[in-house]
Structures are given as structure tokens and as C-alpha cells.
Amino acid sequence: MDDAQLFIMAAQHAGFGAEAAAATLAWARGFLGDSGQPGQRLYIFRSASHGTGTGELSAASPPARPRMLLAFRNADTALSFAQKAGLGLAPRLASMGIGHLLAALIQRPSITTLIVADDDDAPLRAGLPVGVRIERSALLDQLQIADCRL
Numbered sequence: 001m002d003d004a005q006l007f008i009m010a011a012q013h014a015g016f017g018a019e020a021a022a023a024t025l026a027w028a029r030g031f032l033g034d035s036g037q038p039g040q041r042l043y044i045f046r047s048a049s050h051g052t053g054t055g056e057l058s059a060a061s062p063p064a065r066p067r068m069l070l071a072f073r074n075a076d077t078a079l080s081f082a083q084k085a086g087l088g089l090a091p092r093l094a095s096m097g098i099g100h101l102l103a104a105l106i107q108r109p110s111i112t113t114l115i116v117a118d119d120d121d122a123p124l125r126a127g128l129p130v131g132v133r134i135e136r137s138a139l140l141d142q143l144q145i146a147d148c149r150l
Contacts, residue, residue, distance in 0.1 A: 002097075002099075003096075003097030003098065003099035003100055004022070004025055004099050005099075006097075006099050006100055006103050007021060007025050007098075007099035007100070007102050007103045007106075008021040008022060008025070008099075009103075010102075010103035010106045010107055011024065011103075011106060011143055013106075013107075014106050014107075014140075014143070016143045016144075016146075016147050017147055019146070020143055020146035020147035020149075021143065021146075023142075023146040023149075024102075024139065024142045024143045024146050025098075025099060025102065027142050027146075028098060028102055028134060028139070028142075029098060031132065031134065032098065032116055032132050032134075033132070039097070040073075040097065040098065041095045041096065041097060042071040042072065042073060042095070042096055042097070042098065042101065042116060043071065043072045043073075043074065043075050043077075043078040043093045043094070043095055043096075044069060044070065044071050044072075044078075044093070044094050044096060044101070045070070045078070045082065045087065045091055045092065045093060045094075046092040046093070046094050066110065066111075066112040066113070067108075067110050067111045067112065068111065068112060068113040068114070068115060069101055069104060069105070069111055069113070069114045069115070070115050070117065070128065070129070071096070071101060071114065071115065071116045071117065072116075072117050072129075073116065073117070073119050074119065075093055075095075077117065077119055078091075078093055078117075079091065079093070081117065081129055084124075085127070101114055102114070102134070102139060105134070105136045105139050106136075106139065106140070106143075109136070111136065112135065112136050112137075113133055113134070113135050113136065114133070114134045115128060115129070115131045115132070115133050116131050116132045116134075117129035117130070117131035118130050118131045118132075
């Protein structure tokens with residue numbers, strides 16, 4: 001299953017039509033500029049889940065603080081950020097397409113934002129690199145708008 005199909009399937013499971021999902025994916029690719037072109041891969045850090053220790057958290061009860069996906073356009077920039085931020089000696093990177101990342105925004109309410117970091121060494125803002133942000137609420141709004149038009 002390709003990246004676009006993954007996003008379309010996730011949107012359909014959330015109650016949106018396939019055409020609305022395709023239109024929203026095109027919107028997101030345009031919004032992200034060069035990083036959102038079909039076939040373009042983005043890099044995120046894989047980390048172990050840090051639970052509360054109770055073992056009672058479920059998908060229905062999100063963690064106390066919102067989570068975000070931080071993606072980079074190339075692996076070198078991601079590793080450079082990891083070194084500056086002190087994320088360990090061997091951070092694990094995963095390569096994903098934009099459709100996969102947007103599907104995570106739809107499927108996991110605890111993830112509220114996708115940030116695609118700029119390629120330059122800009123100063124950090126609140127400990128995060130500067131970049132393009134897609135909020136979960138904006139993504140769902142775009143799906144709703146596209147669904148109503150089609």
C-alpha cells in the first residue's frame with residue numbers, strides 16, 4: 001500500500017470520502033512545499049513509549065500533554081538536531097511519507113501537530129526547530145471542507 005492509499009484509508013475510517021482525502025492530501029503537499037511531493041520521504045525519530053506505569057492507558061484516554069510529530073526533510077538535518085538536543089548517542093530514525101504522517105494525525109488524537117522542520121540551522125523556538133506546522137484540527141477541517149464540496 002502506498003503512502004497516499006494509507007492516508008485515504010485512514011480518512012475513510014474516520015468517516016470521510018476517498019475524494020475528500022485525496023484533495024486534502026494534495027492540500028497538505030502544497031502547504032508543505034517541496035517536502036510534500038509524492039514519493040518524498042521525511043525522517044522522524046523513533047522512541048520508546050514512556051507510559052505512566054499504571055498500564056491502564058488506552059487509545060480512548062490520551063496522555064496528559066499533547067504529542068507532536070517532528071519530521072525532517074533529510075536524515076543529516078535530523079541527526080544534527082538530535083546531537084544539538086542531546087537525544088542520545090544513537091537516535092533511531094524512520095523514513096516515512098507525508099501520507100503516513102498525516103494518517104497518524106487522524107488516527108491518534110493525542111498527536112496534535114506535525115512539524116516539518118526547515119533544512120537550515122535556524123535557532124530553535126521552544127526547543128523545537130522552525131518549520132511548517134499542520135495541526136490535527138486544521139487537517140480535519142480540510143477533510144470536512146473537501147467532503148462538503150464533493
